[in-house]
Amino acid sequence: MKKINVNDTTLFLSFAAVILLMPIWLSPFGAAYPDLLQKFAIYGIFAIGFNILFGLTGYLSFGHAAFLGVGSYAAVWSFKLFTMNVLPAVAFGIFFAGLLALAIGFLSLRRSGIYFSILTLAFAQMSYNLAYSVLTPITNGETGLQLTSNDPRWIDAMYKTPEAGLPSTELFGLTMNGYPGFYFCAVILIICFYISLRIFRSPFGLTLRGIKTNQKRMKYTGFNTRPYMLAAFVISGMYAGLAGSLLAITDPLAGAERMQWTASGEVVLMTILGGVGTLVGPMLGAGLIKYFENIFSSFNSGTLHEVFSFLPDGLEVVVVKVTGLFVGSGWHLTLGLLFMIVVIFLPGGIVEGVQKLARLFRPKTDDDPQAPAPQKQAAE
Amino acid sequence: MTDFTKFDRRQVLKFGAAGAATLGAAPLIFSKNAWAETFRNDPGSKKSVTLGFNVPQTGAYADEGADELRAYKLAVKHLNGEGDGGMLNTFTPSTLKGNGILGKKVEFTTGDTQTKSDAARASAKRMIEKDGALMITGGSSSGVAVAVQGLCQESGIIFMAGLTHSNDTTGKDKRRYGFRHFFNAYMSGAALGPVLKKEYGTERRAYHLTADYTWGWTQEESMRKFTEEMGWETVAAVKTPVGAGDFSQYITPVLNSGADVLILNHYGKDMINSLTQAVQFGLRDKQVNGKNFEIVVPLFSRLMAQGAGDNIKGILGSTNWNWSLQDEGSKAFVKSFGAEYGNPPSMAAHTCYVQTLLYANACEQAGTFYPPEVIKSLEGFKFDGMGNGPTEYRAEDHQCFKDVLVVRGKQEPSSQFDLLEVVEVTPRAQVEYDAKIFGGELGPYKV
Structure with a gap:
């Protein structure tokens, strides 16, 4: 496995191109502004990491938000204590998330299936409550951990005199908000994608798939599956920590709500929506959900009613009311419907839908030059 | 395309990184001068x-x-x-x-x-x-x-x-x-203090329930400062999560704490829920230390009064405007x-x-x-x-x-909106404080 094959090379290069060109091709959708682009990249990393666990081993973790939160807190503390440079923040975020993943994974992986999911959920909820009220000196509770002008910032203090006002996060002088922040996240996303690609193609990935298919048989053939599982769990926890630290880098604030179970559920949705176990699926799902959250939620109730006017009057009111009771804002409804459609008709997620479409048109377009649409490369 | 098969990982990475760098840098060059002369979101010649x-x-x-x-x-x-x-x-x-x-x-x-x-x-x-x-x-x-x-x-x-x-x-x-x-909370405390002293005396034991975030913390701090200055004792101050919904587990301990005043540092639906439950638990009908048990809600609004219904009657608080x-x-x-x-x-x-x-x-x-x-x-x-x-x-x-308004839930409202009566208009001079006491700094004009 020294070389990645042609398909993977083109897949990787076109993935990189699509990500880096997002500011251009997303502008017709009203999504080409730095904050949302950063979120696309960051949650893409989160979902890709989650997919390494869920997609390859089939172990459904309901507690990944805990790692995201820990990554954020670690990054903000790095900004507060050491330096505004983002590289230490990233390192701390990954390290502490990995540590927590090791602890939680070690305990949770003693069980499988639903018991594993419940254990991870319980641990994540514990982390959330710790961050929310018990560990207030470290996390600043509901208010969220923020930078202040009297933070020590020891390393920065050695090299330069602080300017007036709060410093912003930087990479050797390049401030990390706006487009530079996006490109930083995008480059990391592409690296993460590459690592994920290599894991999928490696013997390690194959072992994980073996565990998913039949863990008992793997054990009979002499594999001790536990270390492999734990490694996958920690790797995916570190991905989440990385995403968390990037959230703090693009916006130096860490709140406990990042660790809530809804945030854990979100990444599950992203992965399933895009396509479990596929390479680009989680990224698609993450993009779609963040798009809905930011763009659809900015429509007022009038627009929302227009969007759903295809439903019969009574039903529309009922559906809006019912979902409103559970989640509160209208965009969840749209997302819920989409999710139901995907799960019922396309269990393989959006990627499966694209493949089905491609198969439908293949006989006719065989002689045509291959269209460079990125989704079509998702041959997984 | 077949050329790609000859690329090893290192080459792919190298080209990828070079490509990424160019693509990454290009939009920076275009946007670099976008805000240089002017300011963020300058409407310019827009209508x-x-x-x-x-x-x-x-x-x-x-x-x-x-x-x-x-x-x-x-x-x-x-x-x-x-x-x-x-x-x-x-x-x-x-x-x-x-x-x-x-x-x-x-x-x-x-x-x-x-x-x-x-x-x-x-x-x-x-x-x-x-x-x-x-x-x-x-x-x-x-x-x-x-x-x-x-x-x-x-x-x-x-x-x-x-x-x-x-x-x-x-x-x-x-x-x-x-x-x-x-x-702010300091002004609420400064305005409420004298009224509480007049209504409930100087020998009171207060129990705080506090929303667990920046507002609750400073609200509790200010209320404690002003009530303790006039002789009240703080029995306990318990933090409650925002949006808890059910406050019964926090209210039960109040009953046996020996406190005779409950100060609810809650707002919005939290305050509606905690006040309603406190009343349902019979706190207001209680006699403690030979005094009527009282509830105080430092920050009040008519919307909350509307939500809390009859429970708000007679309860003191402060408000920005009515x-x-x-x-x-x-x-x-x-x-x-x-x-x-x-x-x-x-x-x-x-x-x-x-x-x-x-x-x-x-x-x-x-x-x-x-x-x-x-x-x-x-x-x-x-x-x-x-x-x-x-x-x-x-x-x-x-x-x-x-000026700050000290208000009380009206006993006999004349309409569904007429829920608060103004007890006192506390003059500005009484609630004013030195800007330095809380620390912090404003930062630069130009960013």
């Missing part, structure tokens, strides 16, 4: 300006958020010269002409803060980066206000805080680009709000409406939208006719100073 209204539409403070949004829409109407003009007619000194701001039509974009810092910042960022909002206002939680205010300072966008009562907003977390018209005030500004505002929406405005609506007008007027006075100039014209600005009597935006901490 309109956009304001961002960032309010909670879901969560524990959603009722306040909905009312705030109504007030903002009304303010935009009045600024654009539609409707009856409301406080535009009573606001002095004002240079507002009812033709928008500096001749540009006022437009707006809205967002849902979800009463969460993360969501609020994401929504504010969307307004700034996508919708080109020149000013952000709103928030019905101090945690959110502090978070969004920090963001606005970094982005060079003025933030006119809506309903936020924590001392931190204009105290240790104050920012050059953030302004607050609403009063619609029953009889000055010209209040009457004009209540009239146009009532004509538009059919019910009187809450204090949240009032402060948001006033903040929008104050921002517009500051732009007119400065003759520009350039934030540092607008900030300078707001700092130290003295005005009247906005419902609170003579008011001043203190330059040192961007906090408005004005």
